[in-house]
Amino acid sequence: MSYVLNTPEDQRAMLAAVGVSSLEELFSKIPPQLRLNRPLQVPEALSEIELTAHLSQLAGRNRPAGDAVCFLGGGAYDHFIPAVVDAVAGRSEYYTAYTPYQAEASQGSLQVFFEFQTLICQLTGLGVANASLYEGGSAVAEAVLMALSIHPKRHKVLIAESLHPEYRRTLATYVANLDLHLHTLPTPNGFLDPDDLKRAIDAQTLCVVAQHPNFFGCLEEPEALANVTHEAGALFIVSFDPISLGLLKRPGQYGADIAVAEGQCLGNPMSYGGPFLGLLACREEYVRKMPGRLVGQTVDRQGKRCWVLTLQTREQHIRREKATSNICTNQGLMALKATVYLAALGPQGLKETAELCARKAHYAAERLTELPGVRLRFDRPFFKEFTLQAEDAVPAFLTGLLDRGYHAGLHLGRWYPGLEACLSMAVTEKRTRTEIDGLVSAFAAQRDGACNGVMRPIKEREPQMNTDEHREETKAK
Amino acid sequence: MDKNQSTELLFELSHPGRRTHRLPECDVPAENPLPASALAGYPPPLPEVGEIDLVRHFVNLSTRNMSIDTNFYPLGSCTMKYNPKRHERLASHPGMTDLHPLQSDESCQGMLAILWEMQNLLAEIAGLDGVSLQPAAGAQGELTALLVAASYYRDKGEKRSRVLIPDSAHGTNPASAALAGFDAVSVKSDSRGLVDLDDLRAKLDERVAVFMITNPNTLGLFDDQIATITELLHQKGALVYLDGANMNAILGVTRPGDFGADMMHYNVHKTFTGPHGGGGPGAGPIAVRKQLVSFLPAPLVARAGERYYLDYDRPKSIGRVHGFFGNVGILLRGWLYIRTLGSSGLRQVSENAVLNANYLLSRLKGIYDVPHGDRCMHEFVASARALRRERKISAMDIGKRLLDFGYHAPTVYFPLVVPEALMIEPTETESKETLDAFADALIRIRDEDADFLHDAPHELPLSRPDEVKAAKEPMLRWKPRHDSV
Numbered sequence: 001m002s003y004v005l006n007t008p009e010d011q012r013a014m015l016a017a018v019g020v021s022s023l024e025e026l027f028s029k030i031p032p033q034l035r036l037n038r039p040l041q042v043p044e045a046l047s048e049i050e051l052t053a054h055l056s057q058l059a060g061r062n063r064p065a066g067d068a069v070c071f072l073g074g075g076a077y078d079h080f081i082p083a084v085v086d087a088v089a090g091r092s093e094y095y096t097a098y099t100p101y102q103a104e105a106s107q108g109s110l111q112v113f114f115e116f117q118t119l120i121c122q123l124t125g126l127g128v129a130n131a132s133l134y135e136g137g138s139a140v141a142e143a144v145l146m147a148l149s150i151h152p153k154r155h156k157v158l159i160a161e162s163l164h165p166e167y168r169r170t171l172a173t174y175v176a177n178l179d180l181h182l183h184t185l186p187t188p189n190g191f192l193d194p195d196d197l198k199r200a201i202d203a204q205t206l207c208v209v210a211q212h213p214n215f216f217g218c219l220e221e222p223e224a225l226a227n228v229t230h231e232a233g234a235l236f237i238v239s240f241d242p243i244s245l246g247l248l249k250r251p252g253q254y255g256a257d258i259a260v261a262e263g264q265c266l267g268n269p270m271s272y273g274g275p276f277l278g279l280l281a282c283r284e285e286y287v288r289k290m291p292g293r294l295v296g297q298t299v300d301r302q303g304k305r306c307w308v309l310t311l312q313t314r315e316q317h318i319r320r321e322k323a324t325s326n327i328c329t330n331q332g333l334m335a336l337k338a339t340v341y342l343a344a345l346g347p348q349g350l351k352e353t354a355e356l357c358a359r360k361a362h363y364a365a366e367r368l369t370e371l372p373g374v375r376l377r378f379d380r381p382f383f384k385e386f387t388l389q390a391e392d393a394v395p396a397f398l399t400g401l402l403d404r405g406y407h408a409g410l411h412l413g414r415w416y417p418g419l420e421a422c423l424s425m426a427v428t429e430k431r432t433r434t435e436i437d438g439l440v441s442a443f444a445a446q447r448d449g450a451c452n453g454v455m456r457p458i459k460e461r462e463p464q465m466n467t468d469e470h471r472e473e474t475k476a477k
Numbered sequence: 478m479d480k481n482q483s484t485e486l487l488f489e490l491s492h493p494g495r496r497t498h499r500l501p502e503c504d505v506p507a508e509n510p511l512p513a514s515a516l517a518g519y520p521p522p523l524p525e526v527g528e529i530d531l532v533r534h535f536v537n538l539s540t541r542n543m544s545i546d547t548n549f550y551p552l553g554s555c556t557m558k559y560n561p562k563r564h565e566r567l568a569s570h571p572g573m574t575d576l577h578p579l580q581s582d583e584s585c586q587g588m589l590a591i592l593w594e595m596q597n598l599l600a601e602i603a604g605l606d607g608v609s610l611q612p613a614a615g616a617q618g619e620l621t622a623l624l625v626a627a628s629y630y631r632d633k634g635e636k637r638s639r640v641l642i643p644d645s646a647h648g649t650n651p652a653s654a655a656l657a658g659f660d661a662v663s664v665k666s667d668s669r670g671l672v673d674l675d676d677l678r679a680k681l682d683e684r685v686a687v688f689m690i691t692n693p694n695t696l697g698l699f700d701d702q703i704a705t706i707t708e709l710l711h712q713k714g715a716l717v718y719l720d721g722a723n724m725n726a727i728l729g730v731t732r733p734g735d736f737g738a739d740m741m742h743y744n745v746h747k748t749f750t751g752p753h754g755g756g757g758p759g760a761g762p763i764a765v766r767k768q769l770v771s772f773l774p775a776p777l778v779a780r781a782g783e784r785y786y787l788d789y790d791r792p793k794s795i796g797r798v799h800g801f802f803g804n805v806g807i808l809l810r811g812w813l814y815i816r817t818l819g820s821s822g823l824r825q826v827s828e829n830a831v832l833n834a835n836y837l838l839s840r841l842k843g844i845y846d847v848p849h850g851d852r853c854m855h856e857f858v859a860s861a862r863a864l865r866r867e868r869k870i871s872a873m874d875i876g877k878r879l880l881d882f883g884y885h886a887p888t889v890y891f892p893l894v895v896p897e898a899l900m901i902e903p904t905e906t907e908s909k910e911t912l913d914a915f916a917d918a919l920i921r922i923r924d925e926d927a928d929f930l931h932d933a934p935h936e937l938p939l940s941r942p943d944e945v946k947a948a949k950e951p952m953l954r955w956k957p958r959h960d961s962v
Contacts, residue, residue, distance in 0.1 A: 001817055001818060001819075001822055002818050002822040002823070002825040002826050002829070002905065003558070003559050003561060003905070003906045004825055004826070004829045004905050004906065005906065005907070005908040005909075006829050006832065006833075006905075006908070006909065010908070010909045011829075011832060013909070014832055014833075014835075014836040014909060015832070017836055017839045017840070018832075018835045018836055018838075018839045018852075019839070020835075023828045023831075023832060026828070026831045026832060026835060026852075027699075027730055027731075027831070029698070029699040029701050029852070029854075030699050030701070030727075030730065030731050031701055031703075031704060033704075034703070034704060034731050034735055034736045035730060035731050036604075036729060036730060036731055036732055036735065039729065039820040039821065039824075040601055040602060040728075040729045040820040040823060040824070041601050041820070042598060042601065042602075042815060042818075042819055042820040042823065043816060043819065044819050045816070045817060045818055045819030045821070045822050046816050046817060046819075048563050048817075051563065051567065051813060051816060051817060052563070052567060054816070055567045055570060055573075055813070056570070056572075057587075058572075058587035058588075058590055058591060059570045059571075059572025059573055059587055060572065060587065061585075061586040061587030061590070062572045062573070062576055062584065062585045062586065062587040062588050063580070063584035063585070064571055064572050064573075064574075064575035064576050065575040065576075065577065066571055066575055067572075068584070070575075070577055072577040072579055072580060074579055075578075075800055075801070076577055076578050076579070076801065078575070078577070082497065082498045084497060084498075084528060084531060084532060087532065088532070088535040088536070088539075090565075091535070091536065091539040092544060092545075092546040092547075092560075093539035093540060093542045093544045093546065093547060094539050094542065094544070094754070094755050095544075095560070095565075095752050095753075095754050095755065096544040096545035096546045096560050096752050096753065097542045097543065097544040097545070097550075097753065097754075097755045097756075098550070098552060098555050098557060098753040098755070098756060099753075099755075099756040099757075100542075100755070100756065101552075101886075101888075102543075102876065102877075102880065102885060102886050103939075103942045103944075104877065104880055104934050104937045104938075104939055104940060104941075104942070105542070105543035105548075105880050105885055105886070105937070106541075106542055106543065107484070107538075107541040107542070107938065107939065108538040108539050108540065108541040108542035109542055109755040109756065111484065111486070111538055111541070112535070112538060112755075113756075114486070114953075114954070114955070115486060115487050115488075115955070117953055117954050118486075118487075118488065118954040118955045119487075119523060121954045122521045122522050122523055123521045123523070125521070127954075128953050128954065129953075129954070131756070132757070134613035134614065134617065134758075134799065134804075135613065135799060135800050135801070136800050137797070137798075137799055137800025137801075138613070138617070138798060138799060138800070145656070164800065166797065166800045166801070167800055169796050169797050170796070170797050170798060170799065170800060172796055173624065173774070173795050173796030173797055173798055174620075174656070174798065176624060176627070176628075176658075176795065176796070177624070177627050177657055177658025177659075178656075178658050219511075219512075219515050245517070245520075245521055246520050246521075247509070247511060247516055247517065247520075248511070248515055248516060248517060249515060249516065249517045250517055250521065253517065262800065269574035269575060270574070270575060270576060270577050270578065271573070271574050271576070271805055271806045272573070272576040272577075272578050272585065272588055272801075272802055272805040273578030273799075273800075273801025273802040273803065273805055274578075274613065274758070274799065274801060274802060274803050274804040274805050274806065274807075275613070275757075275758030275760075275804040275805075275806050275807060276800075276801070287951060287953070293756065294951075294953055295953070296947040296948070296951050296952055296953050297947070297952040297953075297955075298942050298943045298944065298946045298947035298952075299942070299943055299946065300939040300940050300941055300942045300943070301932070301939075301940050301941045301943075302939070302940070304938075304939050305484065306484075306939045306942045307942075308942045308944055308947050310944065310947040310948050310951060310953075311948055311951060312948075313948075315648075316616070316647075316648040316649050316651075316652035317647075317648040317649075317891070318648070319648070319652070320648045320650075320651040320652060320661070321651035321652060321654060321655040321661040322655070323648070323652040323655075325652070325656070326616045326617075326619065326620055326649050326652035326653040326655075326656050327614070327616055327617075328614065328615065328616045328647075328648075328649050329614040329615065329616070329744075329746065329753075329756060329757040329758075329759040330614070330756055330757040330758075331613075331754075331757045331758045332754050332755035332756030332757045332758075333754030333755055333757065333758060334754075334757075334758060336755065339487075340531070340535060342523055343487050343497070343523070343524055343526050343531055344496075344497035344498040344526075344528075344531060345496070345497075345498050345523070346495070346496040346497070346498075346523050346524065346525045346526065347519075347520040347521060347522060347523045347525065348496055348520070348525075349496055349497075349498045349499070349500065350520050350521065350523060351520040352500040353500060355503070355509055356500060356501075356503055358509050358510075358511060359503055359505055359507045359508065359509055360503075360505050360507070362507040362508075362509075362510055363505035363506065363507035366507060381510070381511055381512050381515065383511065395581075398581070399581060399583065402581060402583075402584055407577060407580050407584070410579055429500060432504060433504040433505050436505070
């Protein structure tokens with residue numbers, strides 16, 4: 001089964017027209033000693049019925065958000081996706097097209113991307129947005145590279161430790177061989193203190209990168225950070241949560257020069273981490289330094305309003321090694337979903353979604369901190385995510401909560417050695433009071449169980465293997 | 478496509494007080510405790526649109542696209558093959574889509590089993606040893622592999638600053654090289670359209686880290702000097718990178734690892750039928766030879782006994798290029814495709830992709846210039862150079878006129894080494910009848926009046942957008958009337 005329509009008769013007629021006698025002969029340019037003289041070692045082909053059964057069986061070995069209540073955050077969130085989003089994105093005129101190079105044959109996608117750019121400008125309060133990047137982590141890297149092309153003589157990048165640790169790692173990987181010096185500024189109190197920034201910043205500083213609300217869920221002081229940054233003549237880059245902008249000040253209002261985000265929350269499923277949606281908006285004056293595709297409005301021969309890919313002289317297919325970025329294929333379908341999502345919510349829907357997230361997160365935090373020995377790690381305002389400190393907040397404890405039906409939180413010790421006993425939890429508008437109360441009860445019960453040394457798993461679990469042993473085994477391979 | 482259809486923007490449809498999505502009442506007693514100083518005061522000025530208006534808007538707009546499901550789409554280098562419907566259904570299984578990227582390995586064993594198998598399948602098809610599924614698209618795959626190469630040389634204590642790239646390469650190659658901190662150096666093509674070995678030898682020295690080659694190349698030719706090329710590079714201690722954009726031509730026929738490539742990327746949205754999503758998402762996993770595996774981004778999926786887990790314990794790793802695992806939804810579709818085809822199905826893909834391209838070439842030979850011979854792999858590049866010279870008909874004119882016949886245009890003006898290029902890739906999923914009808918259209922267009930062609934397309938809702946105006950007076954977002962520029 002290969003979706004090929006050519007019958008043996010078709011093939012014979014076509015080979016004759018080409019002037020060769022066999023399919024093999026079509027590959028005569030490939031030296032015989034370089035050809036593969038055996039079948040690829042690939043499992044046997046499956047029919048649609050078999051494939052469906054196989055996939056369902058494998059899916060049954062996963063515990064998705066519908067099976068265990070999801071309080072996980074850290075850049076991917078279990079927000080609700082209205083049916084209209086999937087109905088529109090399921091139109092194959094959108095998802096089986098490619099980059100809209102031929103404007104006349106691509107007005108559907110082009111108009112959607114123009115609307116997307118406009119919505120992201122409205123959301124961020126900034127003058128210009130591109131037609132998408134890959135996801136939130138590489139979007140931070142692209143923003144720093146963009147800053148470098150604005151200020152090519154500055155080489156120091158200051159990064160708040162409260163920025164997503166995997167985004168920091170992505171940035172460090174991207175720029176490893178460029179003349180940039182990354183400095184991480186500690187955030188012991190759950191936010192970057194503007195006074196600490198003031199002490200670290202200097203005339204060599206290219207940009208400051210912060211996240212608001214940050215990885216711990218806490219609010220930063222973005223206006224003060226922007227002011228300190230601008231006094232040093234540097235650029236302020238912020239990574240934001242699109243949903244938070246239903247309530248919080250917009251990046252353009254507090255002085256961000258470049259704003260980037262993970263746009264998964266705008267109508268895209270969590271999908272084990274991708275495909276997601278990188279957002280990038282900036283002040284209008286930097287438009288020619290932007291990475292990625294841009295759609296612009298123009299008119300056709302008859303003066304009809306229409307849309308085209310524009311300012312392509314920034315891009316790799318024209319500028320090659322001098323391009324602003326190497327990005328070509330982006331995340332068009334995710335941008336379409338975000339467009340439909342934002343249009344379906346409107347200003348009031350976005351505000352209510354943000355309010356529900358904030359109120360439910362605060363309710364969950366209040367209830368959980370009523371438990372003995374559980375407290376909020378940081379004395380900072382937070383939006384939909386918060387950091388708890390509890391002595392038993394370790395991976396085994398979270399495994400126990402999963403057995404009780406909850407993806408309860410992320411163990412922060414994984415990224416922050418000082419936060420070994422801390423969990424971060426996210427609460428979206430989808431979570432109900434019953435689910436939150438259930439989590440609190442499970443949390444309490446799991447602690448009791450753990451204190452008594454009695455683990456009572458609800459489900460039979462596969463035998464747990466020692467992680468260090470696995471690592472040895474992999475190394476040995 | 479209806480010429481008279483409304484093209485109002487969402488913002489022009491906005492009507493205060495309307496909305497599509499409504500939220501439930503809040504069921505918890507907590508108040509919103511955010512400090513007033515952090516609040517915007519009013520939400521972003523998004524459009525307010527009711528449900529039926531919203532649905533009509535986007536459904537009507539969708540009909541203003543050409544797509545694989547509606548039109549033959551021979552866009553060279555993009556492998557616009559049929560996107561099987563079963564993939565869309567199966568990849569949308571909530572047991573796959575509703576997994577959080579940071580949930581425990583124990584709670585996503587099914588997903589990890591698929592990703593682990595996908596790593597192995599891609600290694601086998603490449604003839605290489607290790608695979609990272611993390612890069613989100615081909616260009617990011619290139620960058621990742623070049624970062625791997627940089628770390629590899631750093632680890633060996635060698636300083637190598639250059640990446641050699643043929644002049645026929647995709648623009649992403651030099652852009653990725655620059656981003657990875659290398660100097661991109663162009664290598665000429667010879668008169669046959671292959672790598673000019675003399676020029677390669679002249680530029681090859683101990684400063685060279687990597688040679689990036691697309692094979693089959695962007696002219697649709699398999700460079701039969703490949704064994705010599707890889708040997709030359711390896712003698713100088715350099716690595717060979719294969720841009721896998723054209724893997725659709727060689728599945729199960731030859732493997733990059735077997736012809737000497739040390740690293741490569743796949744375009745899962747091309748070769749393994751993504752789909753393309755209107756410009757993404759793609760997936761650009763990379764495969765590398767043994768000595769490079771320890772530098773791959775973390776995590777990789779590993780297996781111990783029957784248990785799968787994400788292996789982050791990779792001290793020599795370059796780090797990561799994506800906040801999470803990668804474009805899993807696309808990788809899943811690629812896996813479904815490989816599992817549907819099996820080994821003979823994969824080989825049939827390439828045999829028929831190459832057959833279809835050669836058949837189309839045989840129909841057009843003598844009618845259009847095809848500067849690089851009368852045989853090709855999965856695609857070929859025709860040139861309108863003579864038409865341009867004699868009758869002022871350009872590649873763009875031909876591409877635009879094809880739209881009137883219901884065909885998406887080929888890739889035009891690429892590769893840069895062919896003037897007035899028309900790059901045609903039919904793919905294996907098209908029938909002989911479709912290819913014949915497309916050839917007939919191209920033959921007819923050749924004899925049409927030049928002025929008529931300059932004004933094409935004639936049958937679509939619009940024709941020849943003013944791109945100069947778009948770039949000179951950039952209008953990149955809608956603005957309400959009172960909000961002056």
